[in-house]
Amino acid sequence: MSFLSLSHLEKTFGTNRVVKDFNLSVEKGEFISLLGPSGCGKTTVLRMVAGFETPTSGGIVIDGQEVTGLKPNQRNIGMMFQAYALFPNMTVAENVAFGLKVKGVAKDKRDARVEEMLRLIGLPEMGGRYPFQLSGGQQQRVALARALAPSPRVLLLDEPLSALDAKVRVSLRNEIREIQRELGITTIFVTHDQEEALSMSDRVVVMNGGIAEQVGAPFEVYNRPSTRFVATFVGTLNVFDGAVTGPQSVTLAGVPVTLAEPVEASKGATVALALRPEAVQLGRVEGADVVLPATIESVEFLGSIIRVRARAGGSVVALDTFNRMDAPPPAIGAETEVSLHARDLIVLAG
């Protein structure tokens, strides 16, 4: 029996079905991301778990308790919002103590818990400050402490990093994940940023149009996307057209290739073959299944990685190579070759 389970969740606003038959089981202590473009329904799912929206149908169970009909303040849930949402009239300590105070926890116990929480987020000296005196990153950490102080059963994070600048975002996401592991708290994280989702989560739910397109570990979702949407939304992708020649073989730009998995298409049909930029190599590589002549179109030097775009096999291919001091990047317009392996090709359904 999973710790948090959402079964057949539906939400309709007027005639607009925002969430369609959404199912998800979360284990205790698991960190799950809901990833998708804006309007895909991920925030609505989160708000239904929090109790701000009532599902049109379906049920939510937390730790064996049916909570679908409960009000938000009866669910014992912690939540972080995109816009911090700290109470501006209270100090940091009063903000963190709020959940305990409304529960009627005694003052000395409250104070001890607040101190513990502030130490946890690394702001032990800030208890007396007001939110407007803190930076965005500090405010969001206080919001985390406030959400965790009453020891909630589930932690909900509604794009908590998207209002912060890039550097703070990366350091805070590591911090959140560390604290989450330390406390072993079941967490649902909503984001539209694939890098955040992939780097933080135990499992990722990729959503589109109110539907969970794929649920899986980051490695799996990235390398074995089950739909075209997932493949294109998560990460960068090169797509080739391939002509099916047999149950497991295609031709790619005239070169016959044997795929790792069978193709579900009849002979003569065209399928889309996708390839991550890091799976394409520059030059002729020993043992490669396909080698195509290529013309360099652009070179983007990103530091540790160099992203090259080359015209090959009738389309533009993006490929990533690591920076090496002894191998300067190719010149634009240079004639060269690119190599790829059949095992890296992903056949996109639909």
Add this chain to the structure above:
Amino acid sequence: MMRVVAWGVFLLGCLFFLLPLVGMTEFSLKMRRGVYSFDAYAAVFGDPAFWATFGYSLALAAATIVVGVVLVVPTAYWVRLRLPQARPFVEFITLLPLVIPAIVIVFGYIRMYNTSSFLPLTGSALGTDILLTMGYATLALPYMYRSVDTGLRTIDVGTLTEAAQSLGAGWVTILARIILPNVMVAVLSGAFLTLAIVLGEFTMAALLNRPAFGPYMQLLGANRAYEPPALAVIAFAITWGCMGLMQLATRFAKHERAKA
């Protein structure tokens, strides 16, 4: 449940606001015994004193608006452009008329500008009119200044000025041809509010003994029964008109900005 309470509060409030309006309208139509008529309005409009005092207040409002614009636009512009350090001082002054009651200000005028003073403005009718205009400009100062200053905030005063200077424009040209047209909407909005304030003003005009619309209404109220509510309806319509024009000006401004 909450919605029922909300509706209840809202409707009760509306009732409180609508009843006096209905009351004055109904009363103003009852001059002729037994039937509703516009006799009270005819009486008001037939009174030469109505037109004289209304015209007088209108003229004074126009003068007040001119004084206000000439005073406020260059000052607000200059404070933004060159004297940001004077801003707290200027803003404090512009807020003072909200703090000091009008009756106290006009009391000061009467004592300061009497016939035996260094500037005997109250000695002549024209002098008193000037004094009253200045008094009205003082009353309108907080609204005019805030409106114009907000208008200036939306345009880049510094760049506009430098551009005009590089083309050889002098200060008067810059103010009249560049800055004023750009804050015209703000000026208009302040002007309509000034108009509403001046037309209804009673205290200053009464104490300076000038034949303005406010004292006329008071005098009529003390002596007649049906004309006063008719006057109230007219005054309400005027206030509504001024506010409507003011909103129109702001909406126009938003529209213009959206287009830009």
Add this chain to the structure above:
Amino acid sequence: MPTEPIRRAPRRFPLHWLGILPFAIFATLFLILPTMRIVLGAFQTPDGGFTLQNMLDLNTDSIRAAYWTSIKLSFYTAALGCAVGFAMAAAVVFGGLPKGVRSPLLTFSGVASNFAGVPLAFAFIATIGPVGLITVWLRTEFGINLRAYGFNLLSFWGLVITYLFFQIPLMILIITPALDGLKREWREAAAVLGATGVQYWRMVALPILFPSILGTFALLFANAFGAVATAFALTGPQLNIVPIKLFAQIRGDVLGNPNLGYALAFGMILITAGANLLYIWLRVRSERWLK
């Protein structure tokens, strides 16, 4: 922010201050000097010597009563104006009323808050005066004689009701943006932390709004305290409140001592200035929070 070019190295006579000279002259002549004249006059004998006697002379039964009535009038109209205005604004912002009522209410409030003075008095006389619409209606339809119940428009409570016609809309105009400033996330954060609706209002929303409400109260107080025209048109010169007393004193020296008039006016300045300073201070505080 670009760094400022260093070009005003040689310190000249600050000519650019001349730019606000016209404004400074206007403010001095028509605002500051007249007010100073009153303030100084309050501490002068008729031949110009310094005295505290005028202030002490304010302590007569009649003047004390006038100040007390004025303060009560301002307090009641400000308190009721705040309460009713808040309730109406809250009904419109949170009560689930259709969106269409909001804009007309704000427009109407803009008009009504400026519809003060003489015509406002006429409107109330025509409605709840001795032969007003409601008075007559209650008498003929229900046999209720308002006067027999002790109600009289030309009295303290009549004045309170009349003043509310511009006090309530002023409150609505100022408090509606403040209510809009309450973020949805605050309510949701409070709920998710286990707070009930009442706890949210008591611990979060009202403390956040408190400076705005108290500040608006101070503004309404000053607004009522300095108002002359409505009271004068309603009751004539006999009602004993400070502005009316001062009005009569300016017209005809009813106190028999010009310098006592200055003291009376100075007392008004003290009270309205105090109320407004409170307003400005609280406003700065609430804006700091909501940054």
